Amino acid sequence: MSVFFHQFFSFDIISDNFTFVLEGFAQTLELSILSAILALAWGLVLALIRQLPGARLAPVRGVAIAYIDVFRGIPLLLVVLMISGGLPPVAEGLGLPRSIGIPNWLGKPDPFWYGAMALTITYGAYMAEVYRAGIEAVPRGQMEAARSLGMSHAQAMRHVIVPQAVRKVIPPLLNDFIALMKDTSLVGVIALIEVVEAGRTVQAESFNSSALTLGAVLFIVVTIPLARFVDRLLAGQQARYTRSGLATP
Amino acid sequence: MSDAFLRLEGVHKSFGSLHVLRGIDLDVERGSVVCVLGPSGSGKSTLLRCLNLLEPPDEGRIYLEGKEITAGRGDIDFVRRRVGMVFQQFNLFPHKSALENVALAQQTVLGRPEPEAAEKARALLDRVGLGDKVDEFPERLSGGQQQRVAIARALAMEPHVMLFDEVTSALDPELVKEVLDVMRELAAEGMTMIVVTHEIGFARDVGDRVVFMDEGAIVEQGEPAQVLESPRQERTKRFLGLVLDH
Numbered sequence: 344m345s346v347f348f349h350q351f352f353s354f355d356i357i358s359d360n361f362t363f364v365l366e367g368f369a370q371t372l373e374l375s376i377l378s379a380i381l382a383l384a385w386g387l388v389l390a391l392i393r394q395l396p397g398a399r400l401a402p403v404r405g406v407a408i409a410y411i412d413v414f415r416g417i418p419l420l421l422v423v424l425m426i427s428g429g430l431p432p433v434a435e436g437l438g439l440p441r442s443i444g445i446p447n448w449l450g451k452p453d454p455f456w457y458g459a460m461a462l463t464i465t466y467g468a469y470m471a472e473v474y475r476a477g478i479e480a481v482p483r484g485q486m487e488a489a490r491s492l493g494m495s496h497a498q499a500m501r502h503v504i505v506p507q508a509v510r511k512v513i514p515p516l517l518n519d520f521i522a523l524m525k526d527t528s529l530v531g532v533i534a535l536i537e538v539v540e541a542g543r544t545v546q547a548e549s550f551n552s553s554a555l556t557l558g559a560v561l562f563i564v565v566t567i568p569l570a571r572f573v574d575r576l577l578a579g580q581q582a583r584y585t586r587s588g589l590a591t592p
Numbered sequence: 593m594s595d596a597f598l599r600l601e602g603v604h605k606s607f608g609s610l611h612v613l614r615g616i617d618l619d620v621e622r623g624s625v626v627c628v629l630g631p632s633g634s635g636k637s638t639l640l641r642c643l644n645l646l647e648p649p650d651e652g653r654i655y656l657e658g659k660e661i662t663a664g665r666g667d668i669d670f671v672r673r674r675v676g677m678v679f680q681q682f683n684l685f686p687h688k689s690a691l692e693n694v695a696l697a698q699q700t701v702l703g704r705p706e707p708e709a710a711e712k713a714r715a716l717l718d719r720v721g722l723g724d725k726v727d728e729f730p731e732r733l734s735g736g737q738q739q740r741v742a743i744a745r746a747l748a749m750e751p752h753v754m755l756f757d758e759v760t761s762a763l764d765p766e767l768v769k770e771v772l773d774v775m776r777e778l779a780a781e782g783m784t785m786i787v788v789t790h791e792i793g794f795a796r797d798v799g800d801r802v803v804f805m806d807e808g809a810i811v812e813q814g815e816p817a818q819v820l821e822s823p824r825q826e827r828t829k830r831f832l833g834l835v836l837d838h
């Protein structure tokens with residue numbers, strides 16, 4: 344039993360490496376939040392392209408649909424590896440500045456930015472699907488009323504449809520954020536010292552897993568309250584639907 | 593070209609294999625109130641939706657103020673600036689207050705500055721008897737109140753003709769009158785109105801003309817007294833018998 348405790352809950356290992364792991368977790372949080380903001384914006388753009396009206400724009404919609412299908416269907420790790428290994432030679436081959444191929448913006452190392460790109464590209468596709476569900480859940484009459492008042496499709500989307508859709512999808516978007524945050528650990532593979540990679544480094548040096556346990560605790564400190572918050576939002580929505588006498592969604 | 597305010601010539605509309613409008617000819621004079629009656633599924637709502645190009649007709653022509661609006665892709669802006677519509681299900685914007693519902697399109701479509709749009713919205717809500725509800729959200733309003741906000745919202749765009757699509761059908765009986773009263777006032781002020789309705793009393797009192805539709809065609813039309821009290825067509829008689837008997 345003490346072997347077990349020593350392996351996963353060694354106080355010495357944890358206290359010796361606390362700052363190192365915490366710095367890794369700071370990297371995890373920064374990468375999560377930045378990628379989530381970018382993916383939220385990119386996902387909305389994709390969802391709006393997908394909703395463009397008219398037969399003439401069918402090819403544009405097709406491109407958005409193909410993009411979403413592809414990036415929902417391939418592993419994030421694969422995208423991370425393709426960008427980190429592919430972007431530098433491609434940027435160089437195209438004669439782009441070095442800061443594009445090997446970005447070190449805002450004092451962050453290039454794996455951070457490759458990770459942010461891969462997470463944005465992949466989670467943009469996931470979030471586009473969430474937005475789509477929200478947009479399609481807004482009753483058709485809303486668009487018709489807006490159009491009958493003379494608003495363009497874009498004006499109706501901006502002022503009428505999207506504000507309602509976003510409210511409906513805040514809980515699933517937060518769920519995606521939790522998943523995104525956990526998936527930042529894949530960027531450790533390209534040598535970003537985020538929290539899991541930090542724990543793994545300690546494990547490799549000390550043959551002890553307690554630093555990873557610390558990493559797990561740090562995740563849970565953030566994800567469990569967030570998950571509870573999502574539950575409460577969902578319960579609130581449920582109650583509102585029930586009260587207004589509409590079928591539960 | 594046409595000198596009628598609104599003219600339909602041979603309008604057809606299908607949804608897939610369902611032929612909903614089968615050659616509609618209709619003239620509407622400026623300032624008149626035309627009430628459209630008929631059983632459900634007869635194409636009344638589709639007719640209105642063709643008039644403001646929410647559903648573009650497949651065949652036939654529609655002229656508004658002498659201009660053909662069905663030519664090519666149709667001049668949607670020209671039509672929507674002149675044609676207001678009120679829906680059976682109100683379709684108020686639930687995330688906006690009554691005032692914002694009435695002000696939004698004034699700002700986005702007409703480019704009115706916010707204070708001017710809000711002032712106009714207040715005046716219109718006051719006119720439909722909701723001066724004390726300007727800051728309420730739709731879910732806090734009764735069906736009748738919501739429908740009056742929807743009428744104010746359409747009027748804010750200063751339309752030349754108003755389309756009413758069974759606007760009292762989703763209302764509790766005691767709320768119907770407050771909406772019909774607003775529509776009566778509008779008619780009295782000379783608004784051109786096309787009213788799809790099951791309210792025979794309204795058609796008789798307010799309508800200048802009654803149009804009876806069945807199976808996508810106009811079966812008969814004329815003065816309300818004539819169509820409602822001595823219909824020429826058997827189908828009109830049968831329908832009125834069913835409606836008036838209950």
